[in-house]
Amino acid sequence: MADVRHELRHFIVQNFLFGQGQDLSDGTSFLENGILDSTGVLELVAYLEETCDIKVKDDELIPDNLDSIDAIVAYLGRKRGTSVTPG
């Protein structure tokens, strides 16, 4: 999970902060700080689907899941948790 967190941070800093990530903590809200616009959210989702091998459902496209590095890591944990659940 530490790797995921690290890579995610790298992705956010490179793509949305253009290398200027000094003020970004794991709990920083992307939305409150204007880090993501509407296409940015879609870029983020495309990245998660490609690199984490998941499918983000429409009803999961909410700030609770995607608004900070912490929120995404927790969401990915839940996703993986549910994906191994039988049934």
Place this chain on the structure above:
Amino acid sequence: MCGIAGVLGLDDAPPVEESCVRQMLAMLRHRGPDEFGIFLGDGVALGSARLSILDLSTGQQPIANEDGSIWIVFNGEVFNHPELRTQLEARGHRFSTRTDTEVVLHLYEDAGPDCLHRLNGQFAVAIWNARERSLFLARDRVGICPLFYTVADGTLVFGSEVKAVARHPKVQLRLDPLSLAQVFTYWSTLSPRSVFEGIREVPPGSSLTVREGRVSLQKYWQLSFAAAGESAAADGDRAEGEAVERLRDLLVDAVAIRLRADVSVGAYLSGGLDSSVISSVARRVGTGRLDTFSISFSDAAFDESVFQREMAEYLGTAHQVATASYADIARVFPDVVWHAESPVLRTAPAPMFLLSDLVRRNGYKVVLTGEGADEFLAGYDIFKEAKVRRFWARQPASARRPKLLQRLYGDIARVSGTGPGFLSAFFGHRLTEVDAPDYSHAVRWRNTARTQRFFSEGLMAAVADSRKTEGGEVEYPADFGSWGPLERSQYLEAAIFLPSYLLSSQGDRMMMAHSVEGRFPFLDHRVIEFCNRLPARFKLRVLEDKYLLRALARDWLPRRVSQRPKRPYRAPIHRCFASDVAPGYVRELLAPAALRDSGLFNPLAVGQLVQKLEKGLPLGETDDMAVAGIVSTQLLHSQFVASKRHTVPLDDRDRVKVCRQQRVS
């Protein structure tokens, strides 16, 4: 149209050198290649580069009044000049030409600065009154024709374009940090600023008088709306029917007087409602054939040529199309910036540059075009966005209300998901501040300002410094608070975006680059003043835009065109600047060394943006604006600040008329 320029010493001034004016005029050759004129007086000079449209044989400028005490150079058109001329002749004025320029001159003789109220047109004018030793500069009501000036070392220098002003030896160009921050927020500077330090524009609807070394600015026309609840029409169907009739009469006349010219007049056809209405009226009231011109895109996502062809066939016009590819846009972009004299956060001016080239190659000098309807009859999505936000602000917790925004912005349909979370984040900014004057534009301006993340530390510090002394925020007229919500948002579009971007970077400058004059029937001040008295429901009804114009258009256009939803005119950005199609200059200007040279942008951040661009992924709105903004600012710096671009000097092959005058008693 034409270009004008001039010089006035504010103190006890030495004579102005003819060579100086010739150099300034050479920079305006594209605006008026047909003939040139220079007036040299006592410490003053006026210059004209003329595109002959009226009185081709004897209309060369400058023109003087009967006793040679008042001299004029003029850019633009006065469409009601025949009526004004008749009145002036009745009062004893004698005319030596058939031009509208001479009409303005005699009218000024009679009425002074008040003459401006009588003009229906688009213009920038300079008048030297030798008896009073005063210089009068003025611009049309909405700012169709440009006019810049500066005071450098006791000398006032003016011109239709900054590049002419900059030819004066006392003028040095530097980019103004606060102006750059404005462009990277509002898409343009806020009038009267230009993007260059110390260079100001004469604001739309204003005149400048210079006398005894003092420069004073007067406003003669103010963009204004009916106070809320005091709009002209009463309730009911009868009022609507009357409003349609009145708009019809005004538009027909606005088009008819704009067909007055001694050369053929063509029309732009975008495929949308506004230009279709104008072309349709021109077809009805005009006598000759009508040629129409359109831009199409090789990228189908931006292309509207199906609708353009449909309209051209319906009207029976001879139709010509200029196609813009990614490579075309990137290829002409340096020239676009050279003419626009401003950074642009869009590439949309580039196709307009290609289009005016097509018009000119077809032998046309004048086109009718549809700008203004979106501002004054309420066509823009931002008016709907503001309306939805106000509706939502009454119940901020509602999950349903913000979803109305999906109707406006297709690309947010997916992110809006099932909850209001993301919509609230993107459009909920200052949601409940419904009384704030910038309420309608707060979201857009905030989003656009995100492009400033690429500014260098030095530039950001300079911006912060300037703000302390100069402010640089939007100013609102005194009666702004009395207008309704729609009218307030219309004002912001019509006072900022319209003159300072649409009519300049995307309008006059792109047309005049190829010596083509645009004429704008929707910007006839009678049409504007009528529209601004209409109740809001005649403009934006629920979320149906341009309600009254659509009602009127049913008589003139196929229903498919009159009822077609508005589609914003846009051009591709990032695909034009990716290295597989972009010319070498793009890489050069975005390289760290070039960025450090200009000192305006952060090389690390721009490097990341370039990487993103090269990956070939579709960039979002903000990144797109940043790419266009950075490339154009770098171009501006290299063409105007770091070096001076050369141009063809006036020589023996040019028709140059020079008039000299010594002191007048």
